[in-house]
Amino acid sequence: MSISAIEKLFTVFNETAQILQEELSITYLDALAETGENLFQDTVLQEELSEITVKRLEKSYKQIYLEKYNNEEIRKAYQLAILKGMKENVQPNHQMTPDAVGMLFAYLVNKFIKAPSFKILDPAVGSGNLLTTVLNLQPNKTIHATGIDIDDLLIRLAFVNANLQSHPIQFFNQDSLQPLFIDPQDAVICDLPVGYYPDDVRAAEYEIKAKSGHSYAHHLFIEQSTRYLKPGGYMFLLIPNGLFESDQASQLHDFIKKHLFVQGVLQLPLSMFKNKNSAKSIFILQKKGEDLKPPKKALLADLPALTNSAALNNIFRKIETWINENK
Incomplete structure (x- = not known):
């Protein structure tokens, strides 16, 4: 399995989640769920975003085609982003199975x-x-x-x-x-x-x-x-x-x-x-x-x-x- 594929996916998850976190004043994990939904629906779903932000997100999303990645690559990249979010906002019930x-x-x-x-x-x-x-x-x-x-x-x-x-x-x-x-x-x-x-x-x-x-x-x-x-x-x-x-x-x-x-x-x-x-x-x-x-x-x-x-x-x-x- 290519490490670069996981890194590429993680970078898009992470960068777009950070944009949404800032623009919508929400937590990183909430933003990660939002950006994942955008990727799945192949569109920017958040209506309150400015045109510039929508273009920034679309530019990032265009870097990847989900169909090119296998499930384990997607899972591992998404998992890395979740782990990052959990470190930022530690809660006792937010523990991931290794x-x-x-x-x-x-x-x-x-x-x-x-x-x-x-x-x-x-x-x-x-x-x-x-x-x-x-x-x-x-x-x-x-x-x-x-x-x-x-x-x-x-x-x-x-x-x-x-x-x-x-x-x-x-x-x-x-x-x-x-x-x-x-x-x-x-x-x-x-x-x-x-x-x-x-x-x-x-x-x-x-x-x-x-x-x-x-x-x-x-x-x-x-x-x-x-x-x-x-x-x-x-x-x-x-x-x-x-x-x-x-x-x-x-x-x-x-x-x-x-x-x-x-x-x-x-x-x-x-x-x-x-x-x-x-x-x-x-x-x-x-x-x-x-x-x-x-x-x-x-x-x-x-x-x-x-x-x-x-x-x-x-x-x-x-x-x-x-x-x-x-x-």
Whole structure:
């Protein structure tokens, strides 16, 4: 993949977003969503802009033809611009799943789900980076994707992201722990939002609710994902390594035992994280169903540094062998 193609796209996203940010007195991320929409619609949509500004934008847009770029080039350039905007305006819920993790998710979805057509949900879709990474790396499959997020700016960025990559994703701007109006899914992917869920009335409707005080949102996301998964469907979750060490871990453990099969836990290399406490793993679960059996033993692996291709290939061979033995 050509780096210059990504740089060229990023430059246009960035320069035009800065023009709109200044002219409309909005944040960089809002401006990025606006400029992405302009590129997709192939016209300048903001009516309040001066003629000179419109000409400046059109001149920039003419430097690129989206049709010439593949989805991964578009995704990576747009992602770089989003990351720039997030650094300027830091918010706790504005965290992007690292690219290397997205690639691992895509690999696992590809290995576990062999059907040529399936439905996939990301209930904390954010700017859509994880979901579009997974979609881009599923060759020759028809995928019906849904993304949900409570943050209206992030869902707007995700919508533009999907349009630019020609992914017909259905988006909902809502609290994912409220009832969802979606069909049962074959797969759920999620970088779990970690923390307390403030709505105790809604949390009380969940099996995993806390015995007292606020329930953990990341626990409730696991239960909610289970509700909307077909029997036999898979869940691929990015979890904190201390998931089962909290004061509410027993409820979560009981819920998983009752409704799900643990397929595997892949611990990400500690070198990816600031410290041991922020380290994460990929948790693979399958919803129980008629005639389904748990794996003979769960797939457990500590992933090496993602730059160590020889060690990574060994792990991938181990995963392949495990899948062949357990499917």
